[in-house]
Amino acid sequence: MATDIKQKLVKGLTSNPRHIPMWYNYDYVGSQLEFKLLMGNPDFYSTRSQISVLQQNVQEIIPQVPDNLILAELGSGNCFKTRYVINELLKRQQTLLFYPEDISEEFLSRAVTELSTEYGESLITRPIFAYHEQGLEELKKIEGTKLILWFNGLFNLSYDDQVKTLRELSTMMTDKCRLVFNADITLDKDVILKAYNDQSGLNRTLMQNGLLRLNKEQGSHIDLTNFTFEVDFISDTNPHYMSFVRTYITAKEDIRYPIPGLGIDLVMEKGERLYLHEGEGYSCKYTLEQLQNIVKKAGLRLEDTWTDSQQHAIFCRCTSVSTESSLSIL
Incomplete structure (x- = not known):
């Protein structure tokens, strides 16, 4: 490596x-810097908007399936936003198997330790320390009905890599699995430049x-x-x-x-x-039509979306195209 x-x-x-x-950028220091930026910069709208969507819609975002779900997350970081999903899943099932993946081993190890303390035996955590390509390969080995999360990862890749990664994630999905990812739909130039060239220098x-x-x-x-x-x-x-x-x-x-x-x-x-x-x-940053086209090119279908009141963040839930084909036969 x-x-x-x-x-x-x-x-x-x-x-x-x-x-x-x-x-x-994302060694332990970089991961800490990112969390400080996301939580401490009043002009950085993204995290507040994402949390708003999760707080108000997490029950709908998580699909209703007859089996216990296995949770997998690409680029999980400190699992701050993931807790909203974990909390909701543990209301529905007694235990949860969770595979968080991240490039920063030290940062993820600390997050896993905190999760173990917080949730005890109800959360079984199996961390994957890897960066992009290796992480995808490890996630492919997970069997069962999965809810795959990809928070804040899609929009930091090139267009072709966004399609490629979504396509690879689709190969991990059975008819009961779902992929949930988020995106930024802010298109106001002044708002964006204020966030990414902030006065604090974060x-x-x-x-x-x-x-x-x-x-x-x-x-x-x-x-x-x-x-x-x-x-x-x-x-x-x-x-x-x-x-x-x-x-x-x-x-x-x-x-x-x-x-x-x-x-x-x-x-x-x-x-x-x-x-x-x-x-x-x-x-x-995307329009809804742009997101629909990316998802379609990846062999997925955009099943549902949720946004915040200010129209900054969007959460997308996807099924595989093969899922739709099998359902149409039944």
């Missing part, structure tokens, strides 16, 4: 344009954590004061695409920073950008 991570870092830092993978600190991690783990000495931090919002109403945020740092002067652990130098000219995510952008 370590070798694979290094290869991805080298590829990003030597590509054109240069980038550092966004998932590299998002800047999070998004630059990958570079500080390079310094710590790969022996580089990248000086962030030699760069400016910038945020753009790119709006696209094409029904077969999406809008997104771009975040990057721009070199104030010509720079060269050796990265011994990767065996390369980071070389940039004055005015050159280093993107703090893969692909065109991250934290994508």
Whole structure:
């Protein structure tokens, strides 16, 4: 895994344009920074909107099935929002088997310890410490009637990877399984820029954590004061695409920073950008039609949706197309 991570870092830092993978932000420090951003920034609307949807609709969001559900979650983090689902499921069944997956082993381990203390023997937790591709492979091995959660993960991938991941998740689903994911349907540019380029600098600190991690783990000495931090919002109403945020740092002067652990130098000219995510952008924003098209391309059907009163967050529940086919035969 370590070798694979290094290869991805080298590829990003030597590509054109240069980038550092966004998932590299999420060591234990980065995961803490994200939670602080989500909960402590009054302009960051996303988490408050998601919690509002869950508080008011979790009973409807969780499907009614005759069997006990197994809960699986991709990119579970500290399982803060997941507790709303766990609490509701434990009203319906005596015990719950839960497979949380996340890239940060230390952060997830602490979350699992807290869950064990909070729920005792009623919650059986089997954590999966992995990043994207490996996590999907592990989740595929889980048998039984599953409720698969994917909170805050879809919209940080490229369009093709969003479709690909949803398609892979669909292969884990029987006719009784359901996938629930959330998305951001905010399209107001001023609101978005205020959230992602906040005055407190919380998002800047999070998004630059990958570079500080390079310094710590790969022996580089990248000086962030030699760069400016910038945020753009790119709006696209094409029904077969999406809008997104771009975040990057721009070199104030010509720079060269050796990265011994990767065996390369980071070389940039004055005015050159280093993107703090893969692909065109991250934290994508959608119209309902765009979401329906992504789901359809992935071999899923959008069964139902729930939004908050301010129309910021949307939760989507999906079935597999094969599920619909089998039901139409009966």
